[in-house]
Amino acid sequence: MIEMKINKTKWILLGFVALSFILTMIVYPILPDKMPVHWNYHGEIDSYAGKFQGAFMIPIMLLIFYPLFIYLPNIDPRRKNYKKFEGAYDTIIIAIFAFLTAMHVIVLSASLGYKIDxxxxxxxxxxxxxxxxxxxxxxxxxxxxxxxxxxxxxxxxxxxxxxxxxxxxxxxxxxxxxxxxxxxxxxxxxxxxxxxxxxxxxxxxxxxxxxxxxxxxx
Structure with a gap:
């Protein structure tokens, strides 16, 4: 049962990784040469990046995070404790991946000209x-x-x-x-x-x- 749960979490995380790359590749041809990557607290764009960096920054970040979060517990000296909160750990990493994927969708939308607060x-x-x-x-x-x-x-x-x-x-x-x-x-x-x-x-x-x-x- 534990293995099934772990596999389910892996598939969910891979789903977020795949979604971020698929969405990026779909809109990449129509993205501008410079993409917004940072906003100040007024909600104004104050930093831009090149097309490739702006489009693939978060997808690549998720791709790197995936093995990191999945296998990190294996090198923790107190790895036995992870079995006591595996459900909480799964929730944390899924929430982080969901947050980053949502932010990526917003960045792509802003780059395509949609008004974003x-x-x-x-x-x-x-x-x-x-x-x-x-x-x-x-x-x-x-x-x-x-x-x-x-x-x-x-x-x-x-x-x-x-x-x-x-x-x-x-x-x-x-x-x-x-x-x-x-x-x-x-x-x-x-x-x-x-x-x-x-x-x-x-x-x-x-x-x-x-x-x-x-x-x-x-």
Missing amino acids: MTAYMTIGLSLLFIILGNVLTRIRPNFFVGIKNPWTLSDDDVWKKTHRLGGWLFVLVGILGLFLLLINSKFAAMSEIGGIIAASLIVTIYSYILYKSKMSD
Whole structure:
């Protein structure tokens, strides 16, 4: 049953890789010589790339990520723990591939002349990604590649568990906040979400340090 689940995840990831390449090859002949690859928080294009780079950057990235994510657990010194959160791990990598594929579709659409509110789309994408990650974060067991990794969480399993519990709640909160603020103003939502991600990262880092110091002093 485990092998079937792993194979299913592999096929889903390969599906995203294939989709990104197929869509690119379909529209490649009509893409402009310069493609937008970066937008500022106002939603304005502020960086361009050549046609080939702009068209194939994300598909090639997905192609590289595929073996990396699939075989990374095999070289982790704590690889036995992956069996305890394989469902969460599958969810994380599928969510990342879905996010990148969606961003690729948006870039292609913008390059073809469609009016794209990148600020709004990025806020929606990141919000949904963080809600998904937050929901599975509490199920991740100690390892060296996935999760909130710092000297204190990696040094103590209890600190890891409590830090990921708080991190899960904060990630979901940041995602929900981004979607809510999007109803008010997309620029404000984008800036608030970036601030929320930074704040959440700082909070869990400080929290893990306090937990570890408290435990060591007992």
